[in-house]
Amino acid sequence: MIRTTPFHERLAPLNRTGLWQHWSGHLAAVKYQMDDKFEYFAVRNAAGIIDTSPLYKYRITGHDAEAFLAGVLTRDIRACRDGQAQYTLWCDDSGHIVEDGVVFRFSNDHFLLTSAEPNLAWFSDRIGRQRVLIEDVSAQYGSLALQGPRSRGILAGLDDSVGGLGFFHHGPAKIGGAAVNVSRTGYTGDLGYEVWVEADDANAVFDAIVDASAGQGVIPVGMSALLMLRIEAGLVLIDVDFHSSRFAYTDEERTTPIELGFGWMLKDVATTDRAFIGRDAIRRELADGTSRWRMVGLKVDWQDWDRRYRAEGIIPPKDEHPIVWEMMLYDDDMERVGYTTSFMYSPALQRHIAMARVRPHLARPGSRVHLEVTINHRYQTVACEVARPPLFNPARKTASATPAIASAITSAGASA
């Protein structure tokens, strides 16, 4: 029997569509109302409640926990302070990405690592003689994300310590009478938080958050909207934007951190004394310039898009539902130079956008590529501009204080 998450009891009656999907062995709502676009808008304009409990959660403790993670994770965990979190990767010896996740640091001997896929064996097999304990605590905790411009006000109303959390910081809080951990993290690219709760406290925490959100346009948000939001946010998804090196058959399927756009994690890789898995291969890749790709954002030239469809007598489609199979990219000479991995029409940006891989020489923002589409069953290309992800990146995502709400809709004049 498929499992349910700790929040299922509360969320199931809110799903008015009867649609569920499976996420790591759990039931997850595809959407709660017939039109998931409203769920998308709730996150961008109010806040959305997202059950992210199916994530794998590993508790990593022990005297050598920090040293262990410094050696297996690509990004330097030693730069992460207690009470902070890091988005991180782990690679294999050939410098290809195994997976990504978020690691929360409580102290130098206590971490929590989340991932989309099971990784217990992979990490455990690499402990060696270090004094480290890795436990799969996935079922013990639920996680509920509250994402969107209203999230801070709502959570800070429940426990004001949340109001002061910086981007990618976390800390203990009390919500609905339960001790929880709140992190300023998420998968939407917006201001947002994730609340980590003991499974038994899930209902109390859920009720408290729902009560505090009343009258503010906050609604539960399913997987479908979440997968739109993450593309605007430029956040990669395993098995869509990259594949685990562990389970790939060819190097063509594999990706390096540099190729996937994570060079920023590796600024000191040439000089660091930190020995981590994949380091030498990454050094070679950088030294020899052997990267095959760069992950970029694409902005589709909307006029060209409209023109091509209209010329064929078709109303130009503008569908926010992502296309997550590859669409080919060409340069001006019609050489194939890349492909999209995730593509959608972004309502917030009012144009089609994509996460894509292009040859490194085309990675500079402003470079032009041509996207292959089929219109009336014929191949055509539409002009696109390379842009730096995330394409949607509101100041509030990382800002330390919510700008006054009223300022957005002031009726005062533009200038005097």
Added chain:
Amino acid sequence: MTASRTYDAIVIGGGHNGLVNGAYLAKSGLRTLILERRHLVGGAAITEELMPGFHFTTFSYAVSLLRPDIIHELDLVKHGYFPLLMPHSFAPADDGGHITLSKDRNLTIQEISRHSRRDADAYDQYGHDMAQIVQALKPLFDSVPPNLFSGQAEDALALADLAKHLKGLPQRVLHNIVRLLTGSAADFLDDYFEGELLKGLLSSSGIIGTKVGPRSQGSGVVLLFHNMGEQDGVFGNWGFHKGGNGGLTQVLARAAQAYGAEIKLEAAVSQVLTTNGRTTGVVLADGTELHAPVVVSALDPRRTFLELVEPRELPEDLVENIQRYKFQGTSSKVNFALDGLPEFPGLDGTQFRGFTNIAPSMDYLERAFDEAKYGWYSSKPYLDCCIQSTIDPDMAPAGKHVMSCFTHYTPYKLKGGDWDTERDNLGDTVQRRLEELFPGFSKLVLRREVVTPLDIERTVGLSEGNIFAGELMSPQLYFFRPAPGWNQYRTPIHGYYQCGSGTHPGGCVTGGPGRLASQQIVSDLARSGPAAGAAAGG
């Protein structure tokens, strides 16, 4: 302080069209000044915080027709452009019946089928036919129309292109266009539908802002016009800009300023300066003179031609055409601050977020129109309501709401009465109507704002309170907006241009006039400097 400063272009009126026009002119490199009479920009598209935390869309309240080109050409997303989706169109009836059209097609089909099974696929057919019509007309909507009367080669070419475009349309599409341009909304809709509630709801788009009933000839073109817009590529879809239409005009103002346009508030223009048939600038109400070789009026045609300049300097036929150009505003607004969500018996408030359309049948609309024909406002008016705080929570404090009610028919000229006396009575009439449908409504009212056609005229400057700066009827569209021969944004005065809703493509928050006028101005300047209209015949 700017008395001595000269500009390349001065735009009169900081409504959305003036802002769009000024933004494009500035973007093209012209030193541009936008002059607005009031303390805020936006004109008929403003949001005002009338009570702490309660934001009212005083006049216009929804968006659809804003030209997509403008969004991108002026980089509006960067400045905060953010259109939200309206969840429903809900139409209640007095017998407790109701129909709700949702964004989800399957729900809509089910809901329509509850009333009539044949209307379900007829609704899809209607949507498809409309989409084809809009697709066919969009290129005309978004380009400077040819001048039928100029005798110039470029107009002859444009007319030939137009003929070619129309000839290329499928017969059914062209025929539908003609039916809509000349006929009634009722005749068009009757061919598809039988359900009264649905027809009441759909035909309402054929009367908005106009002194017609759904069975009047001419309501077809109003219906068409209100389907010409789009949201995220879906034609005919109406949305809500974050912060209301005032939120949108603030975005436009920021864009205009980012391109270098200067906006001066509380600067009413009293006169456009002309010497030897050329404009040289404007005079403000306080006597300040500001100079520029290009002056663009974003006001309505009556003000543009009969008030800002001396009509004696204009061709007689133009003056005559502007004098008989129809305004006869017929719409009002009643805006409420509410303590909670109104309830419709048997439904909870989450089921009518978005538009609530009070027009249970076409008969209802016709009866409402009857009273207006004879000089009074409807005792049971047509209302297009929207509880905007359910779409954008920033419009009202948590748990409280703002509700905008577009109210029709309320003729500008009352027979045997005046709006200063009737203002509150109109508010009562609307509130009573809402109480009938949503029992307990009045108890929720924290504050009420009544905006009559007279108030629209006084506050925004739209003559006779016509929301579109002149009716959107075929004799006042395309070749003829605002007057035959003067449909290309130029005027008989060199350098004096027009860009308000009284020019093509017309009223509503479209920005089309502002954008197309800027194209005309910029191309005139590139050729031979500020121009006057080509000699118009007729």
